[in-house]
Amino acid sequence: MTVQDRARARCHWLPEPDRKGPLYKALVDQLAGDIADGSLKPGDRLPPQRLLADALQVTVGTVTRAYREAERRGLVEARIGSGTRVRAQQAPASGFRHLSAADQNSIDLSLSTPIETPLRQQQLSALMERLASNSDVVLTALNYQPEQGNAAQRASLARWLSAQGLPMAADELVLTDGGQHADFLALQVLVRPGEAVASDALTYPGMIAAARQLGLKHLAVPMDAQGMRPDALDRLCQQQRIRLLYLMPEHNNPTGAQMSQARREAIVAVARRHDLLLLEDGVQYVAPEHRGQAFYQLAPERSLYIFSVSKILAGGLRFGALRAPASLMTQLGAGLRAQCWATASLPGAIACEWFESGMADSLIAWQWQELAARQQLMLECLQGYELNYHPCGLHAWLLLPDPWRAVDFVQQAAESGVTLIGAEPFCVGSQPAPQAVRICITPPPTRELLQLALQRLKTLLNEGPPMKALLV
Structure with a gap:
């Protein structure tokens, strides 16, 4: 032969x-x-x-x-x-898709969304009636706004965030159309094409997509159980000229890793030594009792902070904010004005009325309770397998046992009627993807449906991959 x-x-x-x-x-x-x-x-x-x-x-x-x-x-x-x-063809070449490609008959565990509840619709209906009766608020919301956003809404949001242990002033905020917009705005304004940004080696796909869209060099920083390693970041800064560092210290998406106070202080020391801007993503909202010190409190002169209502109120509102130092506010305002003049004010009016009325606090409290019950259900269904998750996390990170490969597990799960996301969309650059999948426990409307999906995953884990997957 x-x-x-x-x-x-x-x-x-x-x-x-x-x-x-x-x-x-x-x-x-x-x-x-x-x-x-x-x-x-x-x-x-x-x-x-x-x-x-x-x-x-x-x-x-x-x-x-x-x-x-x-x-x-x-x-x-x-x-x-x-x-x-x-490549999985349901996703674009960037590896990022903002909505799930789940089949209508599949149980979707791929999206990180607020938990469905009639309470949300009831509160929204009441809020809309209240706003409709306040002609001054409605007329103001229908007018053009300054590039930083409606002043009253910035003040309202600053009050609520300060009460949640994130003290900030209205003039430190730029209102945005959600967290992804804030991310893109910061990168577009503060990093020039061809310059480098860095992040955890596993990070939010929206950040990866934004950096790619803007033509930025995106570098991966090795991680451990607390997320980004300061020693690895320091070595990378000695080798590359990095302009901005993207961080999720409270709750890394997808791994759930949380930084200790000592780790945050070490990252700040590296940032000051190499003159890095710090962009902290707080969209994966964490309750005050589980939250550490924000980077803008540790290094206010170089830190930006992203907030959004997407995980606590409703993703469709598209209301968020970017906290930034005064030295960067003129640049950010000019960048936002060039993009869209100013964000739409009506979603902000709804969100701020939600906060001011106290309804948001009761909705968030309900979600924490329901989330705890769902996490317990997940631990029971997947007992014996390695799961990383945060107490306030809407998802968990399942490390697959040998000989499972993530691409095969995702495919077999889909054939079993469960939609998941593997590790690849979260990988920065050419980093090797770990054999892991993200399991979002919030999209199913009921615990019973979530339990059914988790039981199907447990069956796959117990049975192992089919022979055809092992032979490829």
Whole structure:
């Protein structure tokens, strides 16, 4: 048997490309066609480059160029230790999608959302009636606003946040259309194209997408049980010129890691030594009794803080804020004015009335109670498996036992009627993805439905991956 024969026998994907024109393009075109017709499925691994080159009797460089072009088109993704695999096509090339692609018959555990309750709709109806009867508030909300946002709303939000242990003044705030907008605004205004930003090696996909969209170099900082490691950050700053550091110290998304006070102080020391701006994402809201000291309290001269109502009131309100030092406020205001002049004021009027009325506090208290019950249910259903989660976390991070791979587990879960997100969308750059999945316990409308989904996952974990997954 020849080298070619042996190679062809080992290739589970064996294209027969048109030899006319550039061969690497023909390989990519056939790959796209095989993905489109279902011959190749998300998660399928392509043959190693040298093996495919031997099978087709072409140079390794040709196959390498084809794989790179396929990755550029968003057809495949390459990870260290995992090879080149067909990308899940329900997600865009950025790896980030703002809404779940769950089948309507699937139980969705992929979204980090407030828990569904009639109380929310009841409170909103009452708030709308109150606002409708206050003509001054309505007329003000319908007018153009200054770029920092409505002054009364900034004052209202500052009062509520201060009462929650996040003291700040109205003039320190820029109102935004949610947390993602605040993230994008800070990056667009404060970091120039080609400059570097850094974050945890596993971080919020919206940050990854924003940095990519703006053409920024995004660097991964190694993590431990508390999240970002100060020593690793210091070494990275010695090697690269980093402008801004993105942090989730209270509740890393997806791992649930929380920084100690000593860890926060060590990060601040590194930031001052290398003159980094600090962008803290507080969208994964944490109750005051579980919260540490915010970075803007430790290093106010260089720290920004993102807040949003998305996880505590309603994601559809699109109301948030960016706290920033006075030295950056002019730049941020000008950037927001260039984007959209000012944020829409009506959502802010609703959110602030929610806070002022006290209804928000009762809704949040209910969610903490329900969340605790759901976390206990999760621990009971998945007993014996490694779960990382925060007491205020809307999700948990499940570390998969061998020989499960995340891409196979997500696929098998989908076939069992449960939608999950694997580790890959959270990975910065070419970092190898851990064999883990994020489980959001808040989307199911009832505990019973959540329990059914968790039991299905437990069955998969107990049974192990199917033989076909082990052979790929």
